[in-house]
Amino acid sequence: MARERTGAGDAAATLTLLWRQRPQSQRGPRPGLTVDAIVAAAIGIADAKGVEAVTMRAVALALSAAPMALYTHVPSKAELLDLMLDSLFLGMSRAEPAGDGWRDRLAAIARDNLALYSAHPWIASVATGRPPLGPGLMAKYEYELRGFDGLGLDEVETDAALTFLLGFVENCARIGGDARARAQADAMSDAGWWEANAPLLARVFDPARYPTATRVGAAAGAAHQGAYGVDHMFAFGLERVLDGIERLIERRTQRAGDG
Protein backbone atom coordinates (compact mmCIF):
# COMPACT_ATOMS: atom_id res chain seq x y z
CA MET A 1 0.00 0.00 0.00
CA ALA A 2 2.88 2.35 0.61
CA ARG A 3 5.45 3.49 -1.84
CA GLU A 4 8.61 5.43 -1.24
CA ARG A 5 10.27 8.41 -2.75
CA THR A 6 13.89 9.41 -2.97
CA GLY A 7 15.73 12.68 -2.77
CA ALA A 8 13.80 14.11 0.13
CA GLY A 9 16.63 14.77 2.57
CA ASP A 10 19.13 17.52 3.03
CA ALA A 11 20.96 17.92 -0.24
CA ALA A 12 24.44 18.61 1.05
CA ALA A 13 24.36 15.73 3.49
CA THR A 14 23.07 13.41 0.79
CA LEU A 15 25.84 14.37 -1.60
CA THR A 16 28.66 13.82 0.87
CA LEU A 17 27.08 10.54 1.77
CA LEU A 18 26.71 9.39 -1.81
CA TRP A 19 30.34 10.14 -2.52
CA ARG A 20 31.43 8.76 0.85
CA GLN A 21 33.17 12.00 1.70
CA ARG A 22 32.50 11.96 5.40
CA PRO A 23 35.77 12.61 7.26
CA GLN A 24 36.27 9.66 9.54
CA SER A 25 37.47 10.88 12.86
CA GLN A 26 39.59 8.84 15.23
CA ARG A 27 37.92 9.48 18.51
CA GLY A 28 35.09 7.42 19.78
CA PRO A 29 34.31 3.73 19.57
CA ARG A 30 34.98 1.69 16.45
CA PRO A 31 31.98 1.70 14.17
CA GLY A 32 30.34 -1.67 14.05
CA LEU A 33 28.15 -0.67 11.16
CA THR A 34 29.11 0.92 7.87
CA VAL A 35 27.11 2.72 5.25
CA ASP A 36 27.96 0.04 2.73
CA ALA A 37 26.78 -2.72 5.01
CA ILE A 38 23.52 -0.94 5.68
CA VAL A 39 22.95 -0.32 1.98
CA ALA A 40 23.74 -3.91 1.11
CA ALA A 41 21.37 -5.24 3.76
CA ALA A 42 18.61 -2.93 2.58
CA ILE A 43 19.07 -4.01 -1.03
CA GLY A 44 18.95 -7.61 0.05
CA ILE A 45 15.66 -7.11 1.81
CA ALA A 46 14.20 -5.17 -1.09
CA ASP A 47 15.19 -7.89 -3.55
CA ALA A 48 13.81 -10.63 -1.37
CA LYS A 49 10.59 -9.10 -0.13
CA GLY A 50 9.99 -5.82 -1.95
CA VAL A 51 10.58 -2.20 -0.97
CA GLU A 52 7.72 -2.09 1.45
CA ALA A 53 9.61 -4.65 3.54
CA VAL A 54 12.57 -2.28 3.78
CA THR A 55 11.79 -0.75 7.14
CA MET A 56 14.45 0.68 9.37
CA ARG A 57 13.63 -2.01 11.88
CA ALA A 58 14.03 -4.78 9.32
CA VAL A 59 17.34 -3.46 8.04
CA ALA A 60 18.65 -3.14 11.57
CA LEU A 61 17.52 -6.66 12.37
CA ALA A 62 19.37 -8.00 9.35
CA LEU A 63 22.52 -6.41 10.74
CA SER A 64 21.84 -7.53 14.31
CA ALA A 65 21.68 -3.92 15.40
CA ALA A 66 19.07 -1.79 17.07
CA PRO A 67 16.81 0.21 14.76
CA MET A 68 18.12 3.54 15.90
CA ALA A 69 21.71 2.51 15.26
CA LEU A 70 21.17 3.09 11.56
CA TYR A 71 20.65 6.78 12.11
CA THR A 72 24.26 7.15 13.10
CA HIS A 73 25.24 6.41 9.53
CA VAL A 74 22.24 7.44 7.45
CA PRO A 75 20.23 10.60 8.11
CA SER A 76 16.90 9.12 7.13
CA LYS A 77 15.22 6.49 5.07
CA ALA A 78 15.06 8.75 2.02
CA GLU A 79 18.84 8.93 1.96
CA LEU A 80 19.05 5.19 2.35
CA LEU A 81 16.94 4.73 -0.75
CA ASP A 82 19.17 7.13 -2.65
CA LEU A 83 22.19 5.14 -1.59
CA MET A 84 20.60 1.86 -2.62
CA LEU A 85 19.84 3.21 -6.06
CA ASP A 86 23.25 4.70 -6.68
CA SER A 87 24.90 1.56 -5.47
CA LEU A 88 23.07 -0.50 -8.06
CA PHE A 89 23.80 2.02 -10.80
CA LEU A 90 27.47 1.74 -9.98
CA GLY A 91 27.37 -2.00 -10.38
CA MET A 92 25.80 -2.05 -13.82
CA SER A 93 27.48 -3.66 -16.80
CA ARG A 94 29.55 -1.28 -18.91
CA ALA A 95 30.77 -3.48 -21.70
CA GLU A 96 32.37 -1.38 -24.37
CA PRO A 97 29.89 -1.59 -27.23
CA ALA A 98 31.56 -3.23 -30.21
CA GLY A 99 30.48 -0.55 -32.71
CA ASP A 100 27.58 -2.51 -34.17
CA GLY A 101 25.89 0.66 -35.26
CA TRP A 102 23.97 3.05 -33.09
CA ARG A 103 20.73 1.11 -33.07
CA ASP A 104 22.42 -1.87 -31.51
CA ARG A 105 24.23 0.36 -29.04
CA LEU A 106 21.05 2.02 -27.86
CA ALA A 107 19.19 -1.27 -27.79
CA ALA A 108 21.92 -2.68 -25.58
CA ILE A 109 21.59 0.26 -23.21
CA ALA A 110 17.86 -0.28 -23.05
CA ARG A 111 18.29 -3.98 -22.41
CA ASP A 112 20.87 -3.39 -19.69
CA ASN A 113 18.50 -1.03 -17.94
CA LEU A 114 15.64 -3.45 -18.29
CA ALA A 115 17.84 -6.16 -16.83
CA LEU A 116 18.55 -3.98 -13.84
CA TYR A 117 14.87 -3.39 -13.25
CA SER A 118 14.25 -7.05 -13.76
CA ALA A 119 16.81 -8.04 -11.13
CA HIS A 120 15.52 -5.41 -8.70
CA PRO A 121 11.90 -4.72 -9.60
CA TRP A 122 11.48 -2.34 -6.70
CA ILE A 123 13.74 0.21 -8.40
CA ALA A 124 10.96 1.28 -10.72
CA SER A 125 8.80 2.27 -7.79
CA VAL A 126 11.58 4.21 -6.10
CA ALA A 127 13.46 5.77 -8.99
CA THR A 128 11.04 8.62 -9.38
CA GLY A 129 11.98 12.13 -8.45
CA ARG A 130 15.38 13.72 -8.61
CA PRO A 131 17.94 11.00 -9.21
CA PRO A 132 20.75 10.58 -6.68
CA LEU A 133 23.76 12.46 -8.04
CA GLY A 134 26.23 9.89 -6.84
CA PRO A 135 29.14 8.11 -8.46
CA GLY A 136 26.89 5.36 -9.75
CA LEU A 137 24.54 7.63 -11.62
CA MET A 138 27.45 9.65 -12.99
CA ALA A 139 29.20 6.59 -14.36
CA LYS A 140 25.95 5.36 -15.83
CA TYR A 141 25.18 8.70 -17.42
CA GLU A 142 28.65 9.01 -18.90
CA TYR A 143 28.54 5.50 -20.29
CA GLU A 144 25.12 5.82 -21.79
CA LEU A 145 25.83 9.18 -23.38
CA ARG A 146 28.74 7.60 -25.22
CA GLY A 147 26.20 5.49 -27.09
CA PHE A 148 25.14 8.67 -28.87
CA ASP A 149 28.63 9.62 -30.02
CA GLY A 150 28.95 10.52 -33.67
CA LEU A 151 25.24 10.70 -34.39
CA GLY A 152 25.27 14.41 -35.15
CA LEU A 153 23.03 15.38 -32.25
CA ASP A 154 23.92 18.37 -30.13
CA GLU A 155 24.22 18.19 -26.35
CA VAL A 156 20.65 19.08 -25.52
CA GLU A 157 19.28 16.67 -28.09
CA THR A 158 21.52 13.91 -26.85
CA ASP A 159 20.37 14.36 -23.28
CA ALA A 160 16.74 14.52 -24.37
CA ALA A 161 17.08 11.40 -26.49
CA LEU A 162 18.69 9.46 -23.66
CA THR A 163 16.04 10.61 -21.21
CA PHE A 164 13.42 9.55 -23.72
CA LEU A 165 14.94 6.12 -24.11
CA LEU A 166 15.38 5.55 -20.39
CA GLY A 167 11.92 6.82 -19.62
CA PHE A 168 10.50 4.27 -21.97
CA VAL A 169 12.41 1.45 -20.31
CA GLU A 170 11.40 2.58 -16.86
CA ASN A 171 7.79 2.67 -17.88
CA CYS A 172 7.98 -0.90 -19.15
CA ALA A 173 9.70 -1.97 -15.96
CA ARG A 174 7.10 -0.32 -13.80
CA ILE A 175 4.26 -2.04 -15.58
CA GLY A 176 6.05 -5.36 -15.61
CA GLY A 177 6.99 -5.10 -11.96
CA ASP A 178 3.46 -4.25 -10.96
CA ALA A 179 2.12 -7.18 -12.91
CA ARG A 180 4.55 -9.51 -11.17
CA ALA A 181 3.83 -8.05 -7.75
CA ARG A 182 0.13 -8.46 -8.30
CA ALA A 183 0.50 -12.02 -9.51
CA GLN A 184 2.45 -12.79 -6.36
CA ALA A 185 0.04 -11.03 -4.03
CA ASP A 186 -3.09 -12.54 -5.56
CA ALA A 187 -1.46 -15.85 -6.29
CA MET A 188 -3.17 -15.28 -9.61
CA SER A 189 -1.72 -14.23 -12.94
CA ASP A 190 -3.09 -11.37 -15.00
CA ALA A 191 -4.59 -13.90 -17.36
CA GLY A 192 -6.29 -15.69 -14.51
CA TRP A 193 -7.60 -12.44 -13.18
CA TRP A 194 -9.13 -11.63 -16.51
CA GLU A 195 -10.79 -15.00 -16.75
CA ALA A 196 -12.17 -14.70 -13.25
CA ASN A 197 -13.60 -11.27 -13.85
CA ALA A 198 -14.70 -11.55 -17.44
CA PRO A 199 -18.22 -12.77 -16.62
CA LEU A 200 -18.61 -10.06 -14.03
CA LEU A 201 -17.42 -7.43 -16.44
CA ALA A 202 -19.70 -8.78 -19.12
CA ARG A 203 -22.66 -8.01 -16.91
CA VAL A 204 -21.87 -4.32 -16.54
CA PHE A 205 -20.08 -3.69 -19.79
CA ASP A 206 -22.08 -2.89 -22.91
CA PRO A 207 -20.14 -3.92 -26.05
CA ALA A 208 -22.44 -1.85 -28.24
CA ARG A 209 -21.39 1.29 -26.44
CA TYR A 210 -17.68 0.60 -26.74
CA PRO A 211 -17.28 -1.33 -30.00
CA THR A 212 -13.68 -0.40 -30.67
CA ALA A 213 -12.61 -1.04 -27.11
CA THR A 214 -14.32 -4.43 -27.20
CA ARG A 215 -12.67 -5.48 -30.44
CA VAL A 216 -9.19 -4.16 -29.69
CA GLY A 217 -9.28 -5.11 -26.04
CA ALA A 218 -10.16 -8.69 -26.84
CA ALA A 219 -7.37 -9.04 -29.38
CA ALA A 220 -4.81 -7.29 -27.20
CA GLY A 221 -5.86 -9.27 -24.16
CA ALA A 222 -5.44 -12.54 -26.00
CA ALA A 223 -2.03 -11.50 -27.31
CA HIS A 224 -0.75 -10.37 -23.93
CA GLN A 225 -1.45 -13.52 -21.98
CA GLY A 226 1.04 -14.14 -19.24
CA ALA A 227 4.46 -12.60 -18.84
CA TYR A 228 4.73 -12.31 -22.59
CA GLY A 229 2.82 -9.07 -22.31
CA VAL A 230 5.65 -6.97 -21.02
CA ASP A 231 8.21 -8.54 -23.32
CA HIS A 232 6.08 -7.70 -26.29
CA MET A 233 5.50 -4.21 -25.01
CA PHE A 234 9.23 -3.68 -24.63
CA ALA A 235 10.09 -5.05 -28.05
CA PHE A 236 7.38 -3.04 -29.76
CA GLY A 237 8.15 0.19 -27.93
CA LEU A 238 11.88 -0.08 -28.40
CA GLU A 239 11.45 -0.24 -32.16
CA ARG A 240 9.26 2.88 -32.05
CA VAL A 241 11.75 4.69 -29.85
CA LEU A 242 14.66 3.88 -32.12
CA ASP A 243 12.67 4.76 -35.23
CA GLY A 244 11.78 8.08 -33.67
CA ILE A 245 15.40 8.82 -32.83
CA GLU A 246 16.43 7.74 -36.31
CA ARG A 247 14.17 10.37 -37.86
CA LEU A 248 15.81 12.98 -35.67
CA ILE A 249 19.25 11.86 -36.72
CA GLU A 250 18.30 11.91 -40.39
CA ARG A 251 17.02 15.43 -40.05
CA ARG A 252 20.16 16.61 -38.27
CA THR A 253 22.49 14.97 -40.75
CA GLN A 254 20.56 16.50 -43.59
CA ARG A 255 20.68 19.93 -41.98
CA ALA A 256 24.43 19.62 -41.49
CA GLY A 257 24.78 18.78 -45.15
CA ASP A 258 22.76 21.83 -46.10
CA GLY A 259 24.63 24.30 -43.88
Place this chain on the structure above:
Amino acid sequence: MARERTGAGDAAATLTLLWRQRPQSQRGPRPGLTVDAIVAAAIGIADAKGVEAVTMRAVALALSAAPMALYTHVPSKAELLDLMLDSLFLGMSRAEPAGDGWRDRLAAIARDNLALYSAHPWIASVATGRPPLGPGLMAKYEYELRGFDGLGLDEVETDAALTFLLGFVENCARIGGDARARAQADAMSDAGWWEANAPLLARVFDPARYPTATRVGAAAGAAHQGAYGVDHMFAFGLERVLDGIERLIERRTQRAGDG
Protein backbone atom coordinates in the same frame (compact mmCIF):
# COMPACT_ATOMS: atom_id res chain seq x y z
CA MET B 1 7.46 9.46 1.91
CA ALA B 2 4.57 7.12 1.20
CA ARG B 3 3.00 6.36 -2.11
CA GLU B 4 -0.14 4.47 -2.85
CA ARG B 5 -1.15 1.72 -5.19
CA THR B 6 -4.44 0.91 -6.80
CA GLY B 7 -6.18 -2.30 -7.67
CA ALA B 8 -5.35 -4.13 -4.49
CA GLY B 9 -8.82 -5.04 -3.29
CA ASP B 10 -11.29 -7.76 -4.06
CA ALA B 11 -11.85 -7.68 -7.80
CA ALA B 12 -15.56 -8.42 -7.88
CA ALA B 13 -16.37 -5.88 -5.21
CA THR B 14 -14.29 -3.28 -6.97
CA LEU B 15 -16.04 -3.85 -10.28
CA THR B 16 -19.55 -3.55 -8.87
CA LEU B 17 -18.45 -0.45 -7.07
CA LEU B 18 -16.87 1.14 -10.14
CA TRP B 19 -20.01 0.58 -12.14
CA ARG B 20 -22.24 1.52 -9.19
CA GLN B 21 -24.11 -1.74 -9.41
CA ARG B 22 -24.76 -2.19 -5.73
CA PRO B 23 -28.46 -2.96 -5.18
CA GLN B 24 -29.79 -0.30 -2.82
CA SER B 25 -31.99 -1.90 -0.25
CA GLN B 26 -34.77 -0.14 1.57
CA ARG B 27 -34.34 -1.19 5.12
CA GLY B 28 -32.16 0.70 7.53
CA PRO B 29 -31.42 4.35 8.05
CA ARG B 30 -31.06 6.79 5.16
CA PRO B 31 -27.46 6.97 3.99
CA GLY B 32 -25.90 10.30 4.80
CA LEU B 33 -22.85 9.56 2.72
CA THR B 34 -22.61 8.39 -0.87
CA VAL B 35 -19.79 6.88 -2.84
CA ASP B 36 -19.77 9.89 -5.14
CA ALA B 37 -19.49 12.32 -2.26
CA ILE B 38 -16.63 10.37 -0.76
CA VAL B 39 -14.81 10.19 -4.06
CA ALA B 40 -15.30 13.91 -4.69
CA ALA B 41 -14.03 14.81 -1.25
CA ALA B 42 -11.00 12.61 -1.69
CA ILE B 43 -10.20 14.14 -5.07
CA GLY B 44 -10.52 17.59 -3.58
CA ILE B 45 -8.03 16.77 -0.86
CA ALA B 46 -5.63 15.16 -3.32
CA ASP B 47 -5.76 18.19 -5.60
CA ALA B 48 -5.25 20.60 -2.75
CA LYS B 49 -2.62 18.83 -0.70
CA GLY B 50 -1.38 15.80 -2.59
CA VAL B 51 -2.21 12.10 -2.33
CA GLU B 52 -0.36 11.59 0.88
CA ALA B 53 -2.89 13.93 2.49
CA VAL B 54 -5.71 11.63 1.41
CA THR B 55 -6.10 9.66 4.62
CA MET B 56 -9.33 8.05 5.60
CA ARG B 57 -9.46 10.40 8.56
CA ALA B 58 -9.01 13.46 6.38
CA VAL B 59 -11.67 12.40 3.89
CA ALA B 60 -14.10 11.67 6.69
CA LEU B 61 -13.37 15.02 8.28
CA ALA B 62 -14.10 16.80 5.01
CA LEU B 63 -17.50 15.10 5.04
CA SER B 64 -18.08 15.73 8.75
CA ALA B 65 -18.25 12.00 9.32
CA ALA B 66 -16.36 9.58 11.47
CA PRO B 67 -13.40 7.87 9.83
CA MET B 68 -14.98 4.45 10.00
CA ALA B 69 -18.16 5.66 8.32
CA LEU B 70 -16.36 5.55 4.99
CA TYR B 71 -16.00 1.80 5.23
CA THR B 72 -19.72 1.42 4.86
CA HIS B 73 -19.44 2.64 1.29
CA VAL B 74 -15.90 1.79 0.28
CA PRO B 75 -14.18 -1.48 1.16
CA SER B 76 -10.74 0.03 1.59
CA LYS B 77 -8.50 2.85 0.59
CA ALA B 78 -7.26 0.98 -2.48
CA GLU B 79 -10.79 0.92 -3.86
CA LEU B 80 -11.20 4.58 -3.09
CA LEU B 81 -8.15 5.37 -5.19
CA ASP B 82 -9.55 3.28 -8.03
CA LEU B 83 -12.78 5.21 -7.84
CA MET B 84 -11.00 8.55 -7.83
CA LEU B 85 -9.08 7.62 -10.94
CA ASP B 86 -12.03 6.30 -12.88
CA SER B 87 -14.07 9.33 -11.94
CA LEU B 88 -11.48 11.65 -13.45
CA PHE B 89 -11.18 9.50 -16.57
CA LEU B 90 -14.89 9.77 -17.05
CA GLY B 91 -14.74 13.54 -16.91
CA MET B 92 -12.08 13.97 -19.56
CA SER B 93 -12.66 15.98 -22.70
CA ARG B 94 -13.81 13.94 -25.69
CA ALA B 95 -14.04 16.52 -28.43
CA GLU B 96 -14.58 14.82 -31.74
CA PRO B 97 -11.25 15.33 -33.51
CA ALA B 98 -11.81 17.43 -36.64
CA GLY B 99 -9.90 15.04 -38.93
CA ASP B 100 -6.70 17.05 -39.05
CA GLY B 101 -4.67 14.01 -39.88
CA TRP B 102 -3.59 11.30 -37.52
CA ARG B 103 -0.60 13.14 -36.12
CA ASP B 104 -2.80 15.94 -34.85
CA ARG B 105 -5.29 13.46 -33.49
CA LEU B 106 -2.68 11.58 -31.50
CA ALA B 107 -1.04 14.79 -30.37
CA ALA B 108 -4.38 15.98 -29.07
CA ILE B 109 -4.84 12.76 -27.14
CA ALA B 110 -1.40 13.18 -25.63
CA ARG B 111 -2.11 16.79 -24.69
CA ASP B 112 -5.46 15.91 -23.15
CA ASN B 113 -3.80 13.30 -21.01
CA LEU B 114 -1.04 15.67 -20.02
CA ALA B 115 -3.66 18.23 -19.08
CA LEU B 116 -5.32 15.68 -16.82
CA TYR B 117 -2.04 14.94 -15.09
CA SER B 118 -1.38 18.63 -14.88
CA ALA B 119 -4.69 19.35 -13.19
CA HIS B 120 -4.28 16.38 -10.83
CA PRO B 121 -0.55 15.72 -10.51
CA TRP B 122 -1.10 12.98 -7.97
CA ILE B 123 -2.58 10.72 -10.65
CA ALA B 124 0.85 9.90 -11.98
CA SER B 125 1.88 8.48 -8.64
CA VAL B 126 -1.29 6.41 -8.29
CA ALA B 127 -2.03 5.28 -11.82
CA THR B 128 0.45 2.44 -11.70
CA GLY B 129 -0.70 -1.12 -11.61
CA ARG B 130 -3.80 -2.60 -13.11
CA PRO B 131 -6.07 0.24 -14.20
CA PRO B 132 -9.58 0.41 -12.78
CA LEU B 133 -11.90 -1.21 -15.31
CA GLY B 134 -14.68 1.26 -14.72
CA PRO B 135 -16.89 3.31 -17.02
CA GLY B 136 -14.37 6.14 -17.09
CA LEU B 137 -11.50 4.05 -18.31
CA MET B 138 -13.70 2.30 -20.84
CA ALA B 139 -14.93 5.55 -22.33
CA LYS B 140 -11.40 6.88 -22.42
CA TYR B 141 -10.05 3.74 -24.06
CA GLU B 142 -12.78 3.72 -26.68
CA TYR B 143 -12.26 7.37 -27.50
CA GLU B 144 -8.52 7.16 -27.73
CA LEU B 145 -8.56 4.04 -29.88
CA ARG B 146 -10.69 5.92 -32.40
CA GLY B 147 -7.71 8.18 -32.99
CA PHE B 148 -6.03 5.25 -34.69
CA ASP B 149 -8.86 4.52 -37.10
CA GLY B 150 -7.90 4.12 -40.70
CA LEU B 151 -4.16 3.91 -40.13
CA GLY B 152 -3.84 0.34 -41.32
CA LEU B 153 -2.75 -1.06 -37.97
CA ASP B 154 -4.23 -4.26 -36.68
CA GLU B 155 -5.84 -4.56 -33.25
CA VAL B 156 -2.76 -5.63 -31.35
CA GLU B 157 -0.63 -2.95 -32.97
CA THR B 158 -3.22 -0.31 -32.23
CA ASP B 159 -3.36 -1.24 -28.58
CA ALA B 160 0.41 -1.35 -28.35
CA ALA B 161 0.77 2.03 -30.04
CA LEU B 162 -1.76 3.63 -27.72
CA THR B 163 -0.11 2.12 -24.67
CA PHE B 164 3.20 3.40 -25.97
CA LEU B 165 1.84 6.91 -26.41
CA LEU B 166 0.12 7.01 -23.04
CA GLY B 167 3.13 5.57 -21.29
CA PHE B 168 5.22 8.37 -22.65
CA VAL B 169 2.79 10.99 -21.41
CA GLU B 170 2.59 9.39 -18.01
CA ASN B 171 6.33 9.37 -17.70
CA CYS B 172 6.49 13.07 -18.51
CA ALA B 173 3.77 13.77 -16.02
CA ARG B 174 5.49 11.80 -13.32
CA ILE B 175 8.74 13.67 -13.76
CA GLY B 176 6.98 17.01 -14.00
CA GLY B 177 4.84 16.33 -10.97
CA ASP B 178 7.82 15.26 -8.92
CA ALA B 179 9.69 18.41 -9.90
CA ARG B 180 6.78 20.53 -8.82
CA ALA B 181 6.27 18.65 -5.59
CA ARG B 182 9.93 19.04 -4.75
CA ALA B 183 9.92 22.73 -5.55
CA GLN B 184 6.97 23.12 -3.22
CA ALA B 185 8.46 21.05 -0.45
CA ASP B 186 11.88 22.66 -0.59
CA ALA B 187 10.53 26.09 -1.39
CA MET B 188 13.30 25.91 -3.96
CA SER B 189 13.09 25.33 -7.69
CA ASP B 190 15.17 22.75 -9.49
CA ALA B 191 17.32 25.55 -10.85
CA GLY B 192 17.89 26.93 -7.38
CA TRP B 193 18.73 23.48 -6.12
CA TRP B 194 21.36 23.09 -8.78
CA GLU B 195 22.92 26.41 -7.98
CA ALA B 196 23.00 25.65 -4.29
CA ASN B 197 24.63 22.27 -4.79
CA ALA B 198 26.90 22.98 -7.71
CA PRO B 199 29.90 23.98 -5.57
CA LEU B 200 29.44 20.93 -3.40
CA LEU B 201 29.19 18.68 -6.40
CA ALA B 202 32.24 20.34 -7.94
CA ARG B 203 34.26 19.20 -4.95
CA VAL B 204 33.46 15.52 -5.34
CA PHE B 205 32.95 15.32 -9.06
CA ASP B 206 35.93 14.89 -11.38
CA PRO B 207 35.17 16.32 -14.83
CA ALA B 208 38.14 14.52 -16.32
CA ARG B 209 36.59 11.19 -15.41
CA TYR B 210 33.22 12.01 -16.89
CA PRO B 211 33.92 14.32 -19.81
CA THR B 212 30.78 13.58 -21.77
CA ALA B 213 28.55 13.79 -18.76
CA THR B 214 30.08 17.12 -17.82
CA ARG B 215 29.63 18.60 -21.26
CA VAL B 216 26.14 17.28 -21.94
CA GLY B 217 24.94 17.76 -18.40
CA ALA B 218 25.96 21.40 -18.38
CA ALA B 219 24.22 22.13 -21.67
CA ALA B 220 21.12 20.17 -20.75
CA GLY B 221 20.99 21.73 -17.31
CA ALA B 222 21.15 25.22 -18.76
CA ALA B 223 18.43 24.43 -21.28
CA HIS B 224 16.09 22.89 -18.73
CA GLN B 225 15.99 25.76 -16.27
CA GLY B 226 12.69 26.09 -14.52
CA ALA B 227 9.40 24.60 -15.55
CA TYR B 228 10.44 24.75 -19.18
CA GLY B 229 12.25 21.48 -18.64
CA VAL B 230 9.20 19.28 -18.68
CA ASP B 231 7.54 21.20 -21.50
CA HIS B 232 10.58 20.68 -23.64
CA MET B 233 10.77 17.05 -22.68
CA PHE B 234 7.15 16.55 -23.67
CA ALA B 235 7.49 18.38 -26.99
CA PHE B 236 10.68 16.54 -27.88
CA GLY B 237 9.40 13.13 -26.86
CA LEU B 238 6.05 13.52 -28.55
CA GLU B 239 7.76 14.16 -31.88
CA ARG B 240 9.84 11.02 -31.41
CA VAL B 241 6.79 8.98 -30.46
CA LEU B 242 4.83 10.14 -33.48
CA ASP B 243 7.78 9.62 -35.78
CA GLY B 244 8.16 6.12 -34.44
CA ILE B 245 4.50 5.35 -35.02
CA GLU B 246 4.72 6.87 -38.47
CA ARG B 247 7.42 4.41 -39.45
CA LEU B 248 5.19 1.59 -38.34
CA ILE B 249 2.30 2.92 -40.37
CA GLU B 250 4.47 3.31 -43.45
CA ARG B 251 5.64 -0.25 -43.14
CA ARG B 252 2.10 -1.57 -42.73
CA THR B 253 0.72 0.43 -45.62
CA GLN B 254 3.55 -0.78 -47.79
CA ARG B 255 2.95 -4.37 -46.78
CA ALA B 256 -0.74 -4.03 -47.59
CA GLY B 257 0.19 -2.73 -51.03
CA ASP B 258 2.47 -5.69 -51.58
CA GLY B 259 0.00 -8.34 -50.45
Place this chain on the structure above:
DNA sequence: TGAGGATGGCGTACGATGTACAGTATTTTT
Protein backbone atom coordinates in the same frame (compact mmCIF):
# COMPACT_ATOMS: atom_id res chain seq x y z
C1' DT C 1 48.53 8.31 34.10
C1' DG C 2 44.62 10.10 34.12
C1' DA C 3 40.65 13.63 32.55
C1' DG C 4 38.02 15.49 28.82
C1' DG C 5 35.58 15.19 24.70
C1' DA C 6 33.83 13.27 20.65
C1' DT C 7 31.54 9.50 18.74
C1' DG C 8 28.77 4.83 18.04
C1' DG C 9 25.00 2.56 19.54
C1' DC C 10 20.67 1.72 22.23
C1' DG C 11 15.84 1.97 24.74
C1' DT C 12 11.92 4.33 25.08
C1' DA C 13 8.31 6.96 23.36
C1' DC C 14 5.30 9.71 20.14
C1' DG C 15 2.27 10.78 16.45
C1' DA C 16 0.24 9.06 12.22
C1' DT C 17 -1.92 5.49 9.42
C1' DG C 18 -5.30 1.74 7.85
C1' DT C 19 -8.81 -0.82 9.63
C1' DA C 20 -10.86 -4.84 12.77
C1' DC C 21 -14.42 -5.28 16.06
C1' DA C 22 -18.25 -4.52 18.81
C1' DG C 23 -21.66 -1.78 19.67
C1' DT C 24 -25.85 1.88 18.78
C1' DA C 25 -29.32 4.20 16.13
C1' DT C 26 -32.61 4.22 12.43
C1' DT C 27 -35.59 2.55 9.15
C1' DT C 28 -38.53 -1.05 6.67
C1' DT C 29 -40.68 -5.43 6.83
C1' DT C 30 -43.39 -8.97 9.12
Place this chain on the structure above:
DNA sequence: AAAAATACTGTACATCGTACGCCATCCTCA
Protein backbone atom coordinates in the same frame (compact mmCIF):
# COMPACT_ATOMS: atom_id res chain seq x y z
C1' DA D 1 -45.05 -4.37 18.31
C1' DA D 2 -41.17 -7.33 17.09
C1' DA D 3 -37.57 -8.48 13.91
C1' DA D 4 -34.25 -7.70 10.52
C1' DA D 5 -31.25 -5.06 7.87
C1' DT D 6 -28.59 -1.21 7.35
C1' DA D 7 -25.76 3.33 8.56
C1' DC D 8 -22.81 4.98 11.51
C1' DT D 9 -19.51 5.53 15.73
C1' DG D 10 -15.85 4.80 19.40
C1' DT D 11 -12.19 2.33 20.82
C1' DA D 12 -8.17 -0.16 20.01
C1' DC D 13 -4.15 -2.30 17.70
C1' DA D 14 -0.12 -3.15 14.86
C1' DT D 15 3.20 -0.78 12.15
C1' DC D 16 5.87 2.95 10.52
C1' DG D 17 9.68 6.75 10.79
C1' DT D 18 12.31 8.93 13.99
C1' DA D 19 13.18 12.63 18.14
C1' DC D 20 15.40 12.45 22.44
C1' DG D 21 18.39 11.28 26.04
C1' DC D 22 21.59 7.97 27.95
C1' DC D 23 25.60 5.00 28.15
C1' DA D 24 29.97 2.86 26.46
C1' DT D 25 33.99 3.40 24.06
C1' DC D 26 38.15 5.28 22.35
C1' DC D 27 41.55 9.17 21.11
C1' DT D 28 43.93 13.17 22.71
C1' DC D 29 46.07 16.25 25.63
C1' DA D 30 47.61 17.53 30.24
